[in-house]
Amino acid sequence: MSERENILNELKDIAPELVKFKEEQSGTGFEVPPRYFRDLQQVVMQEIQVEAKQKKLNGPAVWWQTFVQNLQTVLQPKPAFALATIALLIAAGIWYSQPDSTLDQLGTEMALNDDDLEAYVMANIDDFETDVLIDMYAETFLEEAEEPVTEDNLEELLQEMDDEDFEELWESESFKE
């Protein structure tokens, strides 16, 4: 059975007017200008040929146009916000997943060596209360001290101290207090 017969059977009971129309009318009443379809084909083929020529001429630049078009699409507010969020998440993920060595390295870089320590103490010597320094020095180096420590000779004594002395002073209980 052809599709036309199927359609007519389908309509037979519910739409007799439409069956009658389909059987009696040969068209819809629409018309086109004379030679329209021949002209249409020519117009379309011409447009296609022009497009094909432009494609050849613009060949190398096509990738650039596509790139720019894609970029313009991506830079629309919504896609741009989505991309920025994704980039932020990726950056956070990478930073978070770094091994502790980075932090260790950071800690090492930030740690003070003896020279820094000495330089710091010397530079900020006025910030230390003299009495405290004297007591600390006496407590730590009491046995070695040849003369009593006073405010006058404190700076001289500190100048004579080497790295080990400073370290010892730094580690001493009195300093920690």
Add this chain to the structure above:
Amino acid sequence: MQTAVADIKDEQILNLIQREGEQERGFKLLLDKYQERLYWHIRKLVIDHEDANDVIQNCLIKVFRGIQRFQGNSSLYTWLYRIATNESITFLNKKKKTGTDSLDNEALLLGEKLKADVYFDGNEIQLALQKALCLLPQKQRVVFQLRYFEEMSYQQMSEVLETSVGGLKASYHHAVKKIEKALKAR
């Protein structure tokens, strides 16, 4: 003996289009075989010849641009109808945005317009059918046209409109009822 255009198989057309240097010849064959059918399909949807002329040209250019990427998942015939239908719907939607007429008003206006149209020479029944079609919602109108005028099977319609067969049968049934009622009331 020259082969009739209708006898040329879609595979032959597609083979020519895929072949280097034969693309234009292949596309010309495609136009010979399908441009008229596609035009009438579009014309019945957009009604006016000048509008149909614009839509068919856009449609055929799109077909040319996309034919290289045509995968053959559906038949060439349904693929072409899908493009033509989508182009027509896009055109009608754009037109609808600019107009504020209700469906009833549109039907009245269409009647007047068709009577004055130099490219419409229909009789009273044909005019009544066009006015009745104008009263349908867009989807039902497309479904009715593909089934009643293009005589497509539901399976083919399903490929064109990417809708389930069940849904199409329901839409067609509603459309038929409404048109029959409008024709009887004439």
